[in-house]
Amino acid sequence: MASDEFRRELQREAQQWRSSELISEEQFQALAEKYDFATIATAARDRFIMILLGLGSILIGIGAITFVAANWQALSQTLKAGLLFIAMLICDLSGFGLINRVGPSDRWRRLGQALLLLGALLLGANLALMGQIVHTSGTRYELCAAWALGVLAMAYGIRLPFLGFLALLLLGIGYWSALWDMVWLQNSLLGVWTLQTMPLLLAALFIPLAYLCRSPQLFALSATAIASSLLILIFDVGRSLPAFIDALVLILPFAALWAYDDTLWPFLWQLLRQLPDRRWPVTVPPPVVDEESERRFQPAARGLMLFGLSVMYWVLSFQTVWEASARRSLLDTQLLWRNSSLVVLTLLLFAAWTVGAWAYLGWRSPRVWRLDTSSATILGFLLITAAIFFASFVIGPLPILATMMMNVLLAVLAIGMMREGLGSGTRIPFWWGMVMLTLQILSRVLEYETGLLVKSLVFVSCGIAMIFVGLWFERHVRPLRVDAP
C-alpha cells in the first residue's frame, strides 16, 4: 500500500485531472479503488485512536505491575495471583477473538490489538508476582528474558509486529541491566550462556518474525539489537585476540549489515535441499534477481549500516580517542578468548555468514565475480578502517595519521551519502550526510585551539576544494541518475 501522503496527493491531482478532463470518470473510479481514496480521510483518525488505545493498555499494564510491586497485604497472595492470571487470560482470549473475528480495517480489531498488548504486559505482572511470592533472588535479566520469551511466542502465534517490538524491548532492558552481571550470573537456564550468544539468539528469534510480519521496522530494530550485542562481545573479548583478527572483527557488524540480502535465505534453502542429491562440488545456478520487491529488508540493513558507520567515524575523528584506545585495554577486566568458547563460536558463525553474504553479493553476473560500485566503495572503507585499527594496535598510538584518516573517511562518506540521496531522490541519506558533515566541521572547529587566521585559511581551502570537486563531478562523472518509476 502506498503512503498516506502519496495517496492524499494523488487524490488531489486525480480530482484536478478529472475536472480538466485529462482522465475519464471511469479511470478516476479505478484509481480511487486501487488507492482506496475512501479511507484517506479516516486513516489519520484511525491511527490516532490506535495510539490512544495502545497508550491506555500500556498505562493499565504499568498499573498492574506497580500493584504487584506494592505488595499489598489486604488481598492474599493466592487471590492476587489468581486475579492477575485470569485477567491475563481474559485479555488474551478476548483480544484474539476480536482480531480474528472480523476484517482487517475494523475498529474491533484495533481494540483486540490493544487487549493483546495489555495481556502481554499482564504476563510481566504475573511473572513478577510469582517471583515476589517465593522471594526469588533471580536477577532482572531473568525476569525480562522469561517475559520476552512469552511475548515473543504470542507474537509468533498472532503475527503482530508490535508484540515483537515489545519482546525485543524487554529483552533489551534485561540485557543492558544484566551486562554488569555478565561476569557472575549463576542461573544455568537463562544465565550467562544466553548473554554470550545473544546476537545468535536474537537473529534466530526475531529475524523470522520480521519476515512473518513483513515489518521492516521490526527488522531494523532486531538488526540494531544484534549488531550492538555483537559489538559488546567484540569489545569484551577482542583485546585478547591477535591484533589482525581484532581489527577485522571490529568491522564485522558493519560488513554483515551491508551484505545483508533477503534473497540469500531462499538461495540457502535451495542449496540445502539440493545437498543430499548431489556430490561436491555442488553446481548451483546463479541466483535469479528479478523482483526488486523481494529484497524488502536490504534497504533497512544498509541504512542502519551507514548510520552506524558514520557515527563511528565521527566518534573516532576526535584525536583524544586515538591517544587513549591505543593502549589496548578498553575494559578493566581482560577477557581471554580461550576461556570464552561461546563468544568465539558466536563470532565465528557471524564471520562465516558475513563472508558468505559478501561472496553472494558479488556473484551476480555468471562467471565473473564483481561487486557493484557502492558495495565496492563500502568494502574499501571497511578495509581501510580495519587497516587503521590494525596499525594502531601493532605500532602504538597514531594520533595524527589515524585522526586524519578518520576525518577523510567521514567527509567522503557524508558527501557520498548526500550525492546518493540526491541521485535517488530520497531525502534521508541527503540530510543525514549534511548533518554529519556539519557536525564534523563544528567538532573540528571546537576541538582544535588554533589561531583564527589558520582556521580561516582552512575554511577557505576546504571551500575551494569543495567547489573543484563539484565542477569535476559535473564534467567527468555520469549525470545523477533519475530513479525509474
Place this chain on the structure above:
Amino acid sequence: MNRFFPKKTWQRRGLWAIALPLALQTLLIVVVPLQAAFTTLVGTNVILRTVPVDPYDPFRGYYTTLQYDISQRGVLSTLEGWEAIQPSLEPSGVTKLLRPGKSFYVVMSDEAELESPGATIRNAPWVPVQVFRDRPRNLPAHQIALKGTYRSDRIVYGLERYYLPEAERLDLEQRIREAQTGEAQPRLFVEVRIGPLGNAVPIALWLRGDRIEF
C-alpha cells in the same frame, strides 16, 4: 520464493495461534512457584543468621537484601572440607570470567536439637559444619545440605531477597536496623526451607523472637 514472502496481508488464525503461546506463558508463570512449592512441601526448616539492607526492584517492589554468615568467605574457610574444594572454586592464574559460578554444598547442623533432642526451641539458628563440592548423601537427621554458588565477588544461596509490603516497609526496616545494631541476642534470623536437592526458599523473618511472614 513465495514461501518466504507470503503475499496475503491478513489471514485468520486457528485456535492454536493463541493456545500455544498461552500455554507457554502459563508454563513460564508457574515454573518458579512450582519449584518453590516443591521445596516448601518436602523441605526442612532451617534458621540462618543474617545482615540486611533495603533496595527496590521496579517490578517486584521493595525487598530486603539478606547476607548470611555463611555468605562470607571467612566463615566458610574455617569449615571442614574447605581445603579440598578451595582450588576448584578459586582457580588461580587465568581470568575465568563470563562463566557461571561454581556450586558447592554447606552442611548445616541443628545444634539445639543435638544438645537436647526433642526440645521445641524453634528459633535457634543452625550452624555450618562442613562444605562439600558434590551433594552429600546419608547425612544424620539433624544435618542438611544447602546448595550455594561461589562467584567471583561473593557467595550466594538464592536466599538473598525477602520482599516487603510497601505499607509495612519503613516500620519493619526500623525494627530490622534496631535488631541489627542492638546488643541483645537474638538478632535477625531468616527461616528458610531446604529441599532434598539443596535448593532453599526463604519462609519468614525472625526479629527478636517474633516470626514475620509475608
